[in-house]
Amino acid sequence: MSSLFYADDLADRDGGALVTVDGREAHHAAVNRLRVGEQILLGDGRGTLADASVEAVSPTSVSFRIGDPRRQERPTPEIWLAQALAKGDRDELAIQAATEVGVSGVIPLQAARSISRWSGPKVEKGVTRWTSIVREASKQAIRAWVPEVTAPLPPADLVADGDAVLVLDPRADVRLADAVRTVPDSTRRIVLAVGPEGGFTPEELTRLEDAGAVLVVLGDTVLRTSTAGPAAIAVTNVALGRW
Incomplete structure (x- = not known):
């Protein structure tokens, strides 16, 4: 998995949902030249991750179809x-x-x-x-x-x-x-x-x-x-x- 994007509301989504990002995340997608159908990793920056595929790309937003979100706990200490x-x-x-x-x-x-x-x-x-x-x-x-x-x-x-x-x-x-x-x-x-x-x-x-x-x-x-x-x-x- 070579690319990670962040979506703040990922933890509230179920597998199969369509998640759209804009702003700096869309800019990140443009820099990485994402294409429809590519497989990436989506996270929320707070421990939630989901495999995702690119559904749509525009200059201002990118949409992903996510798999089942999973949780990664913080290390202790x-x-x-x-x-x-x-x-x-x-x-x-x-x-x-x-x-x-x-x-x-x-x-x-x-x-x-x-x-x-x-x-x-x-x-x-x-x-x-x-x-x-x-x-x-x-x-x-x-x-x-x-x-x-x-x-x-x-x-x-x-x-x-x-x-x-x-x-x-x-x-x-x-x-x-x-x-x-x-x-x-x-x-x-x-x-x-x-x-x-x-x-x-x-x-x-x-x-x-x-x-x-x-x-x-x-x-x-x-x-x-x-x-x-x-x-x-x-x-x-x-x-x-x-x-």
């Missing part, structure tokens, strides 16, 4: 990426690749050393932009669930009950894979925190540790902020036995 805002498009590259390797959610971090800053109207614009990035990356990766994008947080507010927060720090003594293997079974989310260029400040690391976060090292080299998160997610997937 979920893997989240707390990505510090970074200059250029490095933070966007990070969340795009993180989506492809299976992240369940993304938290924008307003770190002290972040050159990029979201404030005022930039907050809504930034969240909307990241939401669009993870949605498109989810389609490319054929994912049943589109990752959630939260409002931005400072690192000090990152630790929440039921979460295991693992903060990437090249000076840490604990290996990421070892930390993941010792996460309690009751853990709701594993949150991997990645700092901006220059990393987290000592004060931020102290606050995170005091709140219950664990500082971990990914490997023997220091990765860019754009690659550290996706690499950490890959290691976490292996340590959890998912890969």
